[in-house]
Amino acid sequence: MPSDDHSPVEITPSTILVVEPDILVRMAIADYLRDCGYKVFEGATAADVATVLGSRQKIDVVFAEVQLSGGTDGFAVAQWVREKHPDIDVILTSGITRAAEKARDLCDEGPLEKPYRPQEVVRRINIFLERRRTVPKG
């Protein structure tokens, strides 16, 4: 029975966790992503990633700086997310070239070097989201 043809479709925006210790950088990219229609959570540390992913909040993509304060850097965050939450994609970014090169192993499209264009961040996010829609991870 065709029943739902005219019922409203609820569109849930994709959710991005931005992990960046520099508040000025984080503000700018988080605002841009919100303007693009994403729901955005802002974290400053690796512990923030564990806290958010440990909550009931659904996250689609983690966009993280490599250089984080504390004992855990962005590489470790990416590995941890891959292991514990394989359904979540990670994009790493760094202003340090060597760090960015190392991140290549952890990012499908390679690392995003700073300074990045916010449009490029959105492009990367959309690649992951589109891939998820077409090829279920498994």
Add this chain to the structure above:
Amino acid sequence: MQVCPGLMLVAMGSGEESAARQPVILVVEDEIIVRSPVAEFLRTVGYKVVEAANAAKAVAVFNTGTVIDLVFSDVDMPGPMDGVGLACWISRHHPGIHVILTSGIHHAAQGRGTKDLFLPKPFRLAEVALRIHSLLEDPLQEEA
């Protein structure tokens, strides 16, 4: 998270008002699990929100010249400056800006002689938004 539609109307105001600049709230809280829901709720009811994880980051935001209309800050945060210190700093450098302090320790920010308001934890998100709305309706005068 419960969103109160009535509250949204209060915060957004009339169509004429909502065409004006969105008030900017700086939420200062080290616990992301507390900060994120507050920030998200305030965005939902119509505010622009800047999130800082400690007082130093909040000061950094002010130092960029970012326009802030009101600060909602936890008292107990790591680092050399706590929420009370931040409120004092704001009172000295930006005397026209209201500060609402919050803490799970009820005595932490009370009776310090500043013009901050205090909201004990745990708080309801709607209560935060109502306090903010009410304060923004009653702007402080910049001191000479």
